[in-house]
Amino acid sequence: MTDFAQITLIGMGLIGSSLARAIRSHGLKTRLVGCDSNPQHVAEARALNLVDQITSDPIDAVKSADLVILATPVGSYADLGARLCPVMKPGAILSDVGSVKASVVKTLQPLMRDDCHLIPGHPVAGTEQSGPKAGFSTLFDGRWCILTPPENTAPEKVRALEKFWQAIGSTVECMTPDHHDMVLAITSHLPHLIAYNIVGTARHLEEVTKSEVIKYSAGGFRDFTRIAASDPTMWRDVFLNNKDAVLEMLGRFTEDLTALQRSIRYDEGDKLFDLFDRTRRIRKQIIDAGQDEDVPDFGRHTDDIPD
Numbered sequence: 001m002t003d004f005a006q007i008t009l010i011g012m013g014l015i016g017s018s019l020a021r022a023i024r025s026h027g028l029k030t031r032l033v034g035c036d037s038n039p040q041h042v043a044e045a046r047a048l049n050l051v052d053q054i055t056s057d058p059i060d061a062v063k064s065a066d067l068v069i070l071a072t073p074v075g076s077y078a079d080l081g082a083r084l085c086p087v088m089k090p091g092a093i094l095s096d097v098g099s100v101k102a103s104v105v106k107t108l109q110p111l112m113r114d115d116c117h118l119i120p121g122h123p124v125a126g127t128e129q130s131g132p133k134a135g136f137s138t139l140f141d142g143r144w145c146i147l148t149p150p151e152n153t154a155p156e157k158v159r160a161l162e163k164f165w166q167a168i169g170s171t172v173e174c175m176t177p178d179h180h181d182m183v184l185a186i187t188s189h190l191p192h193l194i195a196y197n198i199v200g201t202a203r204h205l206e207e208v209t210k211s212e213v214i215k216y217s218a219g220g221f222r223d224f225t226r227i228a229a230s231d232p233t234m235w236r237d238v239f240l241n242n243k244d245a246v247l248e249m250l251g252r253f254t255e256d257l258t259a260l261q262r263s264i265r266y267d268e269g270d271k272l273f274d275l276f277d278r279t280r281r282i283r284k285q286i287i288d289a290g291q292d293e294d295v296p297d298f299g300r301h302t303d304d305i306p307d
């Protein structure tokens with residue numbers, strides 16, 4: 001069930017194409033329009049038959065839409081907002097899936113017309129892959145979708161968007177954009193920064209020592225290389241649009257890392273053991289709570305996840 005007669009997805013990459021697949025696979029009755037600025041992605045979305053109409057013209061794509069979802073890198077929002085807001089249908093909702101939220105409100109709110117509704121969103125689900133072929137229909141199953149409606153947003157519009165995300169398998173939570181950005185800075189943005197950094201450091205070591213380093217990597221480092229393979233444009237935009245929270249978390253992280261460095265230097269084995277024991281228990285709690293795809297009975301289907 002959905003309240004939206006037409007949904008338009010701007011950006012048919014990993015998240016946009018997964019949304020299209022999820023809308024179809026959950027049987028939502030809506031006209032689905034897709035838009036992408038990359039002609040190859042338009043061709044792929046058409047070949048995959050992901051939407052009822054695919055176009056490279058965002059104005060044509062949104063003018064009849066009841067719900068517009070931006071699924072492009074957040075650095076593109078200022079330009080898209082300036083072009084789309086004037087032509088949106090009265091009463092329509094403008095939402096998004098961007099990984100940061102305060103800067104999205106700051107960028108889009110001033111462009112909104114009084115008769116349309118801005119309700120930013122963020123599905124906390126993804127992979128390191130990009131493009132229309134990378135999407136899959138079960139991406140949002142059992143995952144959080146965080147909505148950050150500005151104060152005074154019409155409650156029935158928030159409820160309609162909540163129902164949409166629930167209909168494609170997500171659990172919805174509302175919070176302020178600042179709270180979202182602080183939480184995601186430590187749980188998502190910093191892990192990506194660390195992964196980009198450690199893989200870069202290993203590659204540099206290989207160059208300066210003129211020896212093989214990465215060739216001999218096993219599980220731990222390889223897990224970092226998966227994260228460090230994530231889309232460069234998307235992640236550049238995330239870091240530039242969540243500066244304060246990321247720098248705050250990086251400061252805390254650096255302090256804790258320095259404490260660990262000290263424990264190693266002064267043979268403080270008990271301190272090292274206590275931390276590692278605590279973090280092992282955190283991992284167990286996450287798995288027990290069913291928040292991880294390693295859990296077999298969590299209900300996530302992996303059969304349509306591409307290789």
Ligand SMILES: NC(=O)c1ccc[n+]([C@@H]2O[C@H](COP(=O)([O-])OP(=O)(O)OC[C@H]3O[C@@H](n4cnc5c(N)ncnc54)[C@H](O)[C@@H]3O)[C@@H](O)[C@H]2O)c1
Pocket residue numbers: 010011012013014015016035036037038041058071072073074076080097098099100122123124125126127128129130131132231234238
């Ligand atoms: N990748 C993840 O794990 C993940 C998870 C949750 C949220 N997000 C957010 O979702 C958004 C999209 O990420 P993705 O992983 O789907 O990226 P992606 O690179 O797979 O897809 C982005 C698509 O947008 C298109 N595009 C770029 N600029 C455009 C423009 N101005 N007009 C029309 N199309 C344009 C690109 O051609 C591409 O097809 C980002 O804002 C990101 O922060 C990503």
Ligand SMILES: O=C(O)C(=O)C[C@]1(C(=O)O)C=C[C@@H](O)C=C1
Pocket residue numbers: 098099123124125126127128187188189227230
């Ligand atoms: O699983 C991954 O590969 C992801 O990076 C997904 C992930 C995350 O950090 O958890 C990445 C960015 C998002 O905004 C949401 C989800």
